[in-house]
Amino acid sequence: MTTEARYTRQDFQTDQEVRWCPGCGDYTILASVQNFMAEMGVDRKDIVFVSGIGCAARFPYYMNAYGMHGIHGRAPAIASGLAVARPELSVWVVSGDGDAMSIGGNHLIHSLRRNINIKILLFNNQIYGLTKGQYSPTSETGKRTKSSPMGSIDFPFNPVSLALGAEATFVARTIDMDRAHTTEILNQAYRHRGSALIEIYQNCNVFNDKAFIQLTGREERDQNRINLVHGEKVVFGPNRERGVVIEGGTARIVEVADIGIDAIHVHDATAPSAGPAYALSRLSHGPFGPTPVGVFRSVDRPVYEETLQQQIHDAQAKKGPGDLGALIASAGTWVVK
Amino acid sequence: MTTEARYTRQDFQTDQEVRWCPGCGDYTILASVQNFMAEMGVDRKDIVFVSGIGCAARFPYYMNAYGMHGIHGRAPAIASGLAVARPELSVWVVSGDGDAMSIGGNHLIHSLRRNINIKILLFNNQIYGLTKGQYSPTSETGKRTKSSPMGSIDFPFNPVSLALGAEATFVARTIDMDRAHTTEILNQAYRHRGSALIEIYQNCNVFNDKAFIQLTGREERDQNRINLVHGEKVVFGPNRERGVVIEGGTARIVEVADIGIDAIHVHDATAPSAGPAYALSRLSHGPFGPTPVGVFRSVDRPVYEETLQQQIHDAQAKKGPGDLGALIASAGTWVVK
Amino acid sequence: MSEAPTIDNPEHETEQVHTVAIRFAGDSGDGMQLAGARFTDASAIFGNDLSTFPNFPAEIRAPAGTLPGVSSFQVHIADRDILTPGDQPDVLVAMNPAALKANLSDLAPAGIIVINTDAFDERNLTRAGYEVNPLDDGSLDAYRVLKVPMEELTKTALEGSGVKGRDALRSKNFFAVGLMTWMFQRPLEPTLEWIADKFAAEPLVKAANELAFRAGFNLGETTEMFRHTYRVQPAPLPPGTYTNVTGNQALAWGIIAAGQAARLPVFYASYPITPASDILHELARHRNFGVRTFQAEDEIAAVGAALGAAFAGHLGVTATSGPGLALKSETISLALMTELPLLIIDVQRGGPSTGLPTKTEQADLLMAMYGRHGESPLPIVSASSPSDAFEATVEAARIALKYMTPVILLSDGYIGTSAEPWRLPDLNDLPDISVPFAIGANGPDATFLPYLRDSRTLARPWAVPGTPGLEHRIGGLEKEDVTGNISYSPDNHERMTLLRESKIAGIAADIPDAEVDADEGAEVLVLGWGSSYGAILAGVRRVRGRGLKVARIHLRHLNPFPQNLGNALSRYRKVLVPELNRGQLWRLVRAEYLVDAVRYAKVQGQPFKAGEIEAKLMEMIG
Amino acid sequence: MSEAPTIDNPEHETEQVHTVAIRFAGDSGDGMQLAGARFTDASAIFGNDLSTFPNFPAEIRAPAGTLPGVSSFQVHIADRDILTPGDQPDVLVAMNPAALKANLSDLAPAGIIVINTDAFDERNLTRAGYEVNPLDDGSLDAYRVLKVPMEELTKTALEGSGVKGRDALRSKNFFAVGLMTWMFQRPLEPTLEWIADKFAAEPLVKAANELAFRAGFNLGETTEMFRHTYRVQPAPLPPGTYTNVTGNQALAWGIIAAGQAARLPVFYASYPITPASDILHELARHRNFGVRTFQAEDEIAAVGAALGAAFAGHLGVTATSGPGLALKSETISLALMTELPLLIIDVQRGGPSTGLPTKTEQADLLMAMYGRHGESPLPIVSASSPSDAFEATVEAARIALKYMTPVILLSDGYIGTSAEPWRLPDLNDLPDISVPFAIGANGPDATFLPYLRDSRTLARPWAVPGTPGLEHRIGGLEKEDVTGNISYSPDNHERMTLLRESKIAGIAADIPDAEVDADEGAEVLVLGWGSSYGAILAGVRRVRGRGLKVARIHLRHLNPFPQNLGNALSRYRKVLVPELNRGQLWRLVRAEYLVDAVRYAKVQGQPFKAGEIEAKLMEMIG
Numbered sequence A, B: 001m002t003t004e005a006r007y008t009r010q011d012f013q014t015d016q017e018v019r020w021c022p023g024c025g026d027y028t029i030l031a032s033v034q035n036f037m038a039e040m041g042v043d044r045k046d047i048v049f050v051s052g053i054g055c056a057a058r059f060p061y062y063m064n065a066y067g068m069h070g071i072h073g074r075a076p077a078i079a080s081g082l083a084v085a086r087p088e089l090s091v092w093v094v095s096g097d098g099d100a101m102s103i104g105g106n107h108l109i110h111s112l113r114r115n116i117n118i119k120i121l122l123f124n125n126q127i128y129g130l131t132k133g134q135y136s137p138t139s140e141t142g143k144r145t146k147s148s149p150m151g152s153i154d155f156p157f158n159p160v161s162l163a164l165g166a167e168a169t170f171v172a173r174t175i176d177m178d179r180a181h182t183t184e185i186l187n188q189a190y191r192h193r194g195s196a197l198i199e200i201y202q203n204c205n206v207f208n209d210k211a212f213i214q215l216t217g218r219e220e221r222d223q224n225r226i227n228l229v230h231g232e233k234v235v236f237g238p239n240r241e242r243g244v245v246i247e248g249g250t251a252r253i254v255e256v257a258d259i260g261i262d263a264i265h266v267h268d269a270t271a272p273s274a275g276p277a278y279a280l281s282r283l284s285h286g287p288f289g290p291t292p293v294g295v296f297r298s299v300d301r302p303v304y305e306e307t308l309q310q311q312i313h314d315a316q317a318k319k320g321p322g323d324l325g326a327l328i329a330s331a332g333t334w335v336v337k
Numbered sequence C, D: 001m002s003e004a005p006t007i008d009n010p011e012h013e014t015e016q017v018h019t020v021a022i023r024f025a026g027d028s029g030d031g032m033q034l035a036g037a038r039f040t041d042a043s044a045i046f047g048n049d050l051s052t053f054p055n056f057p058a059e060i061r062a063p064a065g066t067l068p069g070v071s072s073f074q075v076h077i078a079d080r081d082i083l084t085p086g087d088q089p090d091v092l093v094a095m096n097p098a099a100l101k102a103n104l105s106d107l108a109p110a111g112i113i114v115i116n117t118d119a120f121d122e123r124n125l126t127r128a129g130y131e132v133n134p135l136d137d138g139s140l141d142a143y144r145v146l147k148v149p150m151e152e153l154t155k156t157a158l159e160g161s162g163v164k165g166r167d168a169l170r171s172k173n174f175f176a177v178g179l180m181t182w183m184f185q186r187p188l189e190p191t192l193e194w195i196a197d198k199f200a201a202e203p204l205v206k207a208a209n210e211l212a213f214r215a216g217f218n219l220g221e222t223t224e225m226f227r228h229t230y231r232v233q234p235a236p237l238p239p240g241t242y243t244n245v246t247g248n249q250a251l252a253w254g255i256i257a258a259g260q261a262a263r264l265p266v267f268y269a270s271y272p273i274t275p276a277s278d279i280l281h282e283l284a285r286h287r288n289f290g291v292r293t294f295q296a297e298d299e300i301a302a303v304g305a306a307l308g309a310a311f312a313g314h315l316g317v318t319a320t321s322g323p324g325l326a327l328k329s330e331t332i333s334l335a336l337m338t339e340l341p342l343l344i345i346d347v348q349r350g351g352p353s354t355g356l357p358t359k360t361e362q363a364d365l366l367m368a369m370y371g372r373h374g375e376s377p378l379p380i381v382s383a384s385s386p387s388d389a390f391e392a393t394v395e396a397a398r399i400a401l402k403y404m405t406p407v408i409l410l411s412d413g414y415i416g417t418s419a420e421p422w423r424l425p426d427l428n429d430l431p432d433i434s435v436p437f438a439i440g441a442n443g444p445d446a447t448f449l450p451y452l453r454d455s456r457t458l459a460r461p462w463a464v465p466g467t468p469g470l471e472h473r474i475g476g477l478e479k480e481d482v483t484g485n486i487s488y489s490p491d492n493h494e495r496m497t498l499l500r501e502s503k504i505a506g507i508a509a510d511i512p513d514a515e516v517d518a519d520e521g522a523e524v525l526v527l528g529w530g531s532s533y534g535a536i537l538a539g540v541r542r543v544r545g546r547g548l549k550v551a552r553i554h555l556r557h558l559n560p561f562p563q564n565l566g567n568a569l570s571r572y573r574k575v576l577v578p579e580l581n582r583g584q585l586w587r588l589v590r591a592e593y594l595v596d597a598v599r600y601a602k603v604q605g606q607p608f609k610a611g612e613i614e615a616k617l618m619e620m621i622g
């Protein structure tokens, strides 16, 4: 799949006008993805972007690769068919928090458990952008929107927890503004064999501006951003003075000074149990205080379409390639003269 | 809702012939539920059973209460409408592993996160019974069925993990054969305010016989059944010689003698973090070895329909009960003489 | 100023015109919908009849200054009753080059163009795809062009207000409204009051908009440039209290009214979708009416929850647009089998697939009729105009409750988003559409038979949870007649299929005959439904204005049809069926009555124009 | 022994009969489907023409011995070509009282009943709802009753075999097959071989079944009780190699054949549902053909995955039944907008809602036609019989690929589960239905225009990922003609709507004219589609047998219709449209051709009988 082709970001731009609101976080993500695609080294012809409906879902039109702008919520299903049919392709899904977690929730969790080799970019702006500002399944309780003038009474999903509950093999979180981090996560997802869910906090400056200010604001981010790095202690804060411990399944934030650096949790994205990753995901329920970003989990498990391919090979090895004439005669025949 | 009415199990039987295969685990569950209903003390007229489609989903026909045999996968949605419209009712959902986790997965996870007061009984027989034996989302990888003659290549869900990933406030697991345990779990679910997911391992003796033998077989069960009891150490085995520890988010089985009883995890179903419950859920991925049963998690969170009711009260307190005449004139009027 | 062009007399200072259609057009960010709505309200309060047509870009925000980013709002005002937003605007307010380009071809011959010249710079011209500035190349010579540097003037007006720069520019839409208010001699107060009210919490914004609005008005008063003002007298509308209402608003209010008329709490479950979302938004604001709104995870959950609420004894309602209706069909079929009342609203948009989400179309009729597996007939009701949506909704709910059946109510994007004056109904006249719940046994030995039907309506009893002694089970498998038990009997299946069919067919006896608006001796009849009401009636009036004869039927009920329809159609030599689809009602009447009707199919995402109907009728009358 | 009742001569030992219909009926647990299938295969190998009709209880297993638990299998064998499983069985094998009760009314006058008397005990009689034993009360006097203690005899036969008690009783179905094998003089070998093959791994079971089978046969040979055997000679079928095939099997094989004929890998995504699941089961067995089966989480995912695979360049296929088709409709609309080839199969069952899942019906035609929002035409192809499903599938795939469109193929429960002999086609005659992928630029400056259509078929090019230089984006928003870019232009929307319509309408020129099987001078034509093929043709033959004239058309293509259809229909005074629904094709032809056809609607979950068609035709010709 990878070739000698070397690209620049421009090679992934299309002639279509980009139609997001000025200032939308989607622009930044688009730039990061286009950049990464140029680095990734996969031939453009072998890349497919599939999306649902939403602002985020416009994405494929702006990527010079193969693309399908699908229908609301169904991108993981469509992408699953694509990837299972053609395992040699590099298949990416772009979806919003409504698209992926509301109407598309079922396809999302099933594609994750099957470990089909699709990389799902979840642009989480905690709002329905395209339909002009209703609360979404990731909006915080109490949020006042057009459809919740007295405050939303839904308790939101935590996409990372949900993915871990759905047996995902790769789960990560990043932030639109941090292009370097986004690129690094994309790279790890790409190198992972199987499905990947990447939650990208994305600012919708029109309907939910500053939702992620705790993680992007100059003042706030140092206080709140917990970088998960595989193999490293989970510490954060302007002077790395705070850290995370996991005790009895519960992750907790502590002052490193109080507890000693040795007690601080060492992040292992490849841990056999998803327990630690899940515990870390519970540190925040929305980007309102200290919140982990990075790769929560990345483990190996057989890839759906590879096993399917194997079954085909095994069947052919055992029975020979299909002989249709023999098949239709297989239930017993008789001859009329 | 509770009344003086006191019932016997017979009061909940209907005149419909029960049409499950002889020996099906569904019979046992029906008996347990009917028994519990008699004990529960809720007036029959206030009880509603809603189901989807499947063998399990026939359940409402056999319960002398209000009932709706819905369509495949949609019972949690129908039940949500019922419970939100009429919070005073006691609403129960009966669903199979295909009904709830395959086609109905999205409604399941959303009703759990919303914490609507519906009690979902998931009859998990790890197979599609009604359609005569295809693998389900809880069937183990490699299972040979009509639709997977070379072995299933799907990685299954763990319903408890999925529910915890979906922000469920009450999650439990029990076993058809153990009627006392089932009754106890039903009772706890009933007393919980909000949604409850109860996974019931159910033997389908026709298409997936003995799937739960490790937990029900005379020899096996003592080795494998890990009873979770709130406030107690998690120990099991014929002589309670084995136990569970949770370290860094990972639950592990140990010999109590090796590690000392003090290190053994004390189960706290009400822990603020869902982390410990999730860690416990990872001890098994299907009933093939030591497997926890009992209430994994039971925590308080505002109930959807109660908050909605509160908003209605608040709005009425603030604006008075709705005046339609005023409403239709609210956007400005003029008079033509 | 269609229908009475009288602006070609340069002598008079103020001219009387009968009707005028004005289109405010600009970039999505320019606030044109707001400008149009303000002008509309002032006109309404002044007493004109009016009709509006908002036209905004598809869901995604397009880049500023480009053609896809153009948003417009057309308002038609008149001194008599009118029916459409006007085929061609008489006045075009163009806030930027793209707005000019996108709308010019619609403008009436010799129409007026009011141009915000400040936006006609290199950058915007290029974005709009102009190679030369149309203000310079003579291409607008056929029109009356009024060039106004609105941005400059707005900024100047705001000097000292504390609002400047980009922020000041935000008020330029009010400048445009002010100018039009002067030009058409509207009262200032309604707009000023609205500003004061709306921006009460933001005094700076309030002041800025007020200043800009007055500046626009004053520009007219004080400059030489505008020699004309026009006056459209109040229309002699039937006496009453009026408000200006969009279809989505009227529909939402109709839902509340239906709940009251049925003495049932309303349970409204929906998943947002253009152009139906505003119904959810409106209802969510009125918790004090006891309305429960439930934003579901998807359309299937929405209809499922509404059905659950119906089983619980609420007025269960769900609304969506085409793609959502497709998703709901399996559950609607369950509602039909369980014979529970359910109101399903489809605010149709351009299809197929995602199609043209913000445009209008009438192409879901056949799906409403046949888009379910098995034999699954249900009643279909349609709304004909924004204000009509109120009554149509109550009627749809009436049928659902009386006949214990899901009902589909068809509205569309045009009805949903455009506005017209509505004479407020006397709420005491609301029909009583309540149905009693079953409270006691109806079978032998004090048993309850959930499928024992009312002999007249064929409706089954509605026994809701909480009713002692009536515990029963329903579901989607075929039911035994009377008992409702599961039945696989061949004869019973046929009987039940026929019963379900007869129940719906029988509604024909419970709806008014189709009203035939016919000239004595007319040979051509035009048959319409839904939002083409206004354009068809206006077209018919024009034909009659020419002294020709024509007949007209506009259907509220699409299934079953009114009892007299077949007969009525058979009396005309030719029947024309104009629809914003490829001929869906047309197919239905052909199949039903074997009438060789002619279709007039328009599938452009735009409503019919009166002129189009007129021309087609002229051709048929021949 | 319908069509040639010759069994009333008691003298002869072996009688020749032309046709006989035998129904094996028993409890679900009695193995009646297996018994019927074994008898069928032996008859097939013997060379009879035949037709079968399995009838099993709805999805849930009912309690043993009850009426809902009865399962039956009817097989019709003949010495000539026949078309239906027989209107009335001549012989009923009743393994228990419930089986007798449920099936007796269908039996031909003076028919034979073979009764397993061992099952007629108190308990079973009560379960079946008999108050008196029908063997004692004279209620069977009008029939020829043969009482056989099958359980006793089976147990005796198995003595010493090592199989006893309950296990021994399992073989009683083979005892019944043995008895019938003797009675109708079938060869023993096919059944013995099958037993040997099937139970090779379980020698005890093998021995038991063999013993029981032989015991049944020998009982006939040796006892006085059976004075008669009957012989149905081989039918003079067209020469060739035959197999016995169910519709689901033939359809699955048709999918594999279509993949080969198109030189494309097959991607089959499905969610299990009665009666379509067997297609998935069959295809899953043939991984060596490179077929990828994908059991999706629901129907929406299934069609989505199939569409993704189609985009990837596979032959994307999905199958379901009515409720699933309803769920798939939104995605089908996307397939239609993206103009990708997709094969959607609906094995129809009784509706609406969950309805009668194991029964047959033809009531999804209008949903296939209109069950999508917006204007969304697509081709509809139907299968007429089990073996015909093979060819129909290849034809549906051909259209999908050639015209780049989703196609709906309609089968039904009757076709899917019943069996008939199929003359194996010469696979070299399979049409080449391959279409070339686009491999190069088709626009100016080496650009790729994904919606530049083939001028003849109006199909757009299929450029699959992996093709260098053809990277492009498609989706559900309205597309600009030629470029496929998003377009909200009113004119373009109308153009594209018409293009999509014309593309489908144009297929009429690419399908054969409807074949009119007409008697010179016939005035009545019967128009059918789908599984009523056999019953209609048999009915027509009977009418002709009476010397009357009639014409017949059976449609494979339901959208578009064959070009000659309108003309053909107009040539008859009366047109009868028999359907297992309330008149769906009937509505389509009325709307299309304004022909005043008469419907013959049967909605009982059961296929038509030849006699019903005959009677109706007689009435119309009358």
Ligand SMILES: Cc1ncc(C[n+]2csc(CCOP(=O)(O)OP(=O)(O)O)c2C)c(N)n1
Binding pocket: A053, A054, A055, A056, A057, A072, A095, A096, A097, A098, A099, A100, A123, A125, A127, A128, A129, A130, A131, A136, C271, C272, C273, C274, C299, C323, C324, C327, C354
């Ligand atoms: C079947 C269907 N239902 C509803 C819609 C309307 N709709 C379009 S996008 C959207 C949600 C958008 O939110 P999200 O997925 O978070 O994307 P964002 O716009 O925020 O990027 C909705 C409800 C639709 N297009 N199709």
Ligand SMILES: Cc1ncc(C[n+]2csc(CCOP(=O)(O)OP(=O)(O)O)c2C)c(N)n1
Binding pocket: B053, B054, B055, B056, B057, B072, B095, B096, B097, B098, B099, B100, B123, B125, B127, B128, B129, B130, B131, B136, D271, D272, D273, D274, D299, D323, D324, D327, D354
């Ligand atoms: C829309 C729809 N799709 C598919 C089906 C067919 N179907 C009925 S039940 C079922 C699965 C049953 O499995 P499960 O939910 O595990 O219940 P069980 O029978 O095992 O109790 C399926 C696929 C259906 N009835 N409706």
Ligand code: SF4
Binding pocket: A019, A020, A021, A023, A024, A025, A026, A055, A056, A125, A129, A130, A203, A204, A205, A206, A207, C061
């Ligand atoms: S609405 Fe929000 S998410 Fe959508 S384009 Fe605008 S800023 Fe971005």
Ligand code: SF4
Binding pocket: B019, B020, B021, B023, B024, B025, B026, B055, B056, B125, B129, B130, B203, B204, B205, B206, B207, D061
């Ligand atoms: S198929 Fe299995 S689950 Fe269904 S009734 Fe029979 S034993 Fe029970």
Ligand SMILES: [Mg+2]
Binding pocket: A054, A096, A097, A098, A123, A124, A125, A126, A127, A128, A129, A136
């Ligand atoms: Mg969003």
Ligand SMILES: [Mg+2]
Binding pocket: B054, B096, B097, B098, B123, B124, B125, B126, B127, B128, B129, B136
């Ligand atoms: Mg199951």
